[in-house]
Amino acid sequence: MTVKIGLVGTGTVGGGCLDILRDHHDDFVRHLGVDLELVRVCSRNPEQAIAHGVDDRFTQDYHDIINDPDIQIVIELIGGTTVAADVVMGALKAGKHVVTANKALMATRGKEIFELADQAGVEVAFEASVGGGIPIIDPLKHSLTANRIDKVMGIVNGTTNYMLTRMGQDHLSYADALREAQQKGFAEADPSADVDGLDAAAKIAILASIAFNSRVTMSDVYAEGIRNVSPLDLEAARDMGYSVKLLAVAHRSDEGIDVRVHPTMLPLEHQLSSVNGVYNAIYVVGDAVGETMFFGEGAGSGAAASAVMGDVLEVARHVVRGVKPIVGCTCTDSLPIVPMENLKTKYYIRFTVADRCGVLATMAGVFAKHNVSVRSVIQRGKKQTESVNLAYMTHTARESDVRDVIDEIKQLDDVLYAEPSLIRVED
Numbered sequence: 001m002t003v004k005i006g007l008v009g010t011g012t013v014g015g016g017c018l019d020i021l022r023d024h025h026d027d028f029v030r031h032l033g034v035d036l037e038l039v040r041v042c043s044r045n046p047e048q049a050i051a052h053g054v055d056d057r058f059t060q061d062y063h064d065i066i067n068d069p070d071i072q073i074v075i076e077l078i079g080g081t082t083v084a085a086d087v088v089m090g091a092l093k094a095g096k097h098v099v100t101a102n103k104a105l106m107a108t109r110g111k112e113i114f115e116l117a118d119q120a121g122v123e124v125a126f127e128a129s130v131g132g133g134i135p136i137i138d139p140l141k142h143s144l145t146a147n148r149i150d151k152v153m154g155i156v157n158g159t160t161n162y163m164l165t166r167m168g169q170d171h172l173s174y175a176d177a178l179r180e181a182q183q184k185g186f187a188e189a190d191p192s193a194d195v196d197g198l199d200a201a202a203k204i205a206i207l208a209s210i211a212f213n214s215r216v217t218m219s220d221v222y223a224e225g226i227r228n229v230s231p232l233d234l235e236a237a238r239d240m241g242y243s244v245k246l247l248a249v250a251h252r253s254d255e256g257i258d259v260r261v262h263p264t265m266l267p268l269e270h271q272l273s274s275v276n277g278v279y280n281a282i283y284v285v286g287d288a289v290g291e292t293m294f295f296g297e298g299a300g301s302g303a304a305a306s307a308v309m310g311d312v313l314e315v316a317r318h319v320v321r322g323v324k325p326i327v328g329c330t331c332t333d334s335l336p337i338v339p340m341e342n343l344k345t346k347y348y349i350r351f352t353v354a355d356r357c358g359v360l361a362t363m364a365g366v367f368a369k370h371n372v373s374v375r376s377v378i379q380r381g382k383k384q385t386e387s388v389n390l391a392y393m394t395h396t397a398r399e400s401d402v403r404d405v406i407d408e409i410k411q412l413d414d415v416l417y418a419e420p421s422l423i424r425v426e427d
Helices: 012-032 046-051 083-093 103-120 137-143 158-170 174-183 198-212 231-239 301-321 359-369 399-409
Strands: 002-008 035-042 073-076 097-100 149-155 242-253 256-267 279-286 290-297 344-354 374-380 387-394 421-425
Touching: 002 012, 002 301, 012 035, 012 046, 012 301, 035 301, 073 083, 073 301, 083 097, 083 103, 097 103, 097 301, 103 198, 137 198, 149 198, 158 174, 158 231, 158 242, 158 279, 198 242, 198 256, 231 242, 231 344, 231 374, 231 387, 231 421, 290 301, 344 359, 344 399, 359 374, 359 387, 359 399
Parallel strands: 002 035, 002 073, 073 097, 256 421
Antiparallel strands: 149 242, 149 279, 242 256, 279 290, 344 387, 344 421, 374 387
16 A cells, blocks of 8 residues: 655755655555555755656645645654644644654643544654664653553763763863864754753653653753863763763653753763763663663764654554554643752752862852752862862752752852853762
8 A cells, every 4th residue: 555645844854754755665565565655745955856756746845745645654854843744733734644753842832732633533643853863762651561661861962971071081071062063064053952951951851751751841851061160070080980961851750750951970870871972872770671772863864864764653543544543642641840040969069269278168068058968079279370189079958958058159259260160969
């Protein structure tokens, strides 16, 4: 049986999908019994369509795809939450299945999208929205559903992982690591979504919603990026037996769900510590399966297109066999979001201070005043600079108390820079 599809977006991922369709069409027919026919391709860039040999099916108006009664599956690959939302929701209202890689859209308007899909009796598949080519959404919705998932955490942004790897292994500054990532095409000209943790926040919102069967949106996620992390912090972490990663964390407790993105110190023996460069990894803990980790390339045309086309083929197989949508929205619970100020963990905090007598004692008094117990303090610096770095490692403390400590210490005359380096610790 032939399943007709329309593709919106011919950028990096869209081009990868067109290549897969061209190269493996006959394999899909032979192995899966699915004959995928690409009916229309929509793009703002005709040159991209011509380069992939689909100019005969090209249109610049996505309505030509939505309004085509023969098209059964619409693939949305333009990103963003404006036009992309119109494409996805228009397709669903027209009774078409949707495959998307759009993390921002699914993390902000997932509830609305799933409700539309349910009303129309069609599927929405979005494996490529998290982790690129790493299978994670399908395992959470199928293979691991027998478990109570209590924790999902991962390295889900290849740009920042590459930068931290270069800063840690080769002592590059933040600025130099960013410049290199941009030159290699890993970072955009405006890298804010990556380096400020917003990309990872969208992804962990999606994962938390599925893992905990409770709606989590991007606005629920505390996001903090890597702008204040320096090679000095990475060196100090290594000396203490830790690596530093921009980690996306979702944790279920008796209080509810805490969902956050921030630089994190992980023990060097933890599986995620060895994930370097542009690679991604997602660590899932279930009550029956125990600890599992999903690892692979998180970005690139091949990796993301692999996930997109995997979804397309699965939906197409359901169309061929007349199978109704199996797993739609799984957010049946309403667990509360735990405020970030209630987080309890260990902290690494580094201040740059004047090299004078009494500074250490004064700062120790501030920690004690706010009930934050210090496990260790390391002084780094040279006498001739007249300043030193004081790196504190705390015992488990409450986020709000640690913030009070930082706010008070920042006001001391001997503190030379306004913002200290703060890294939370996952032991």
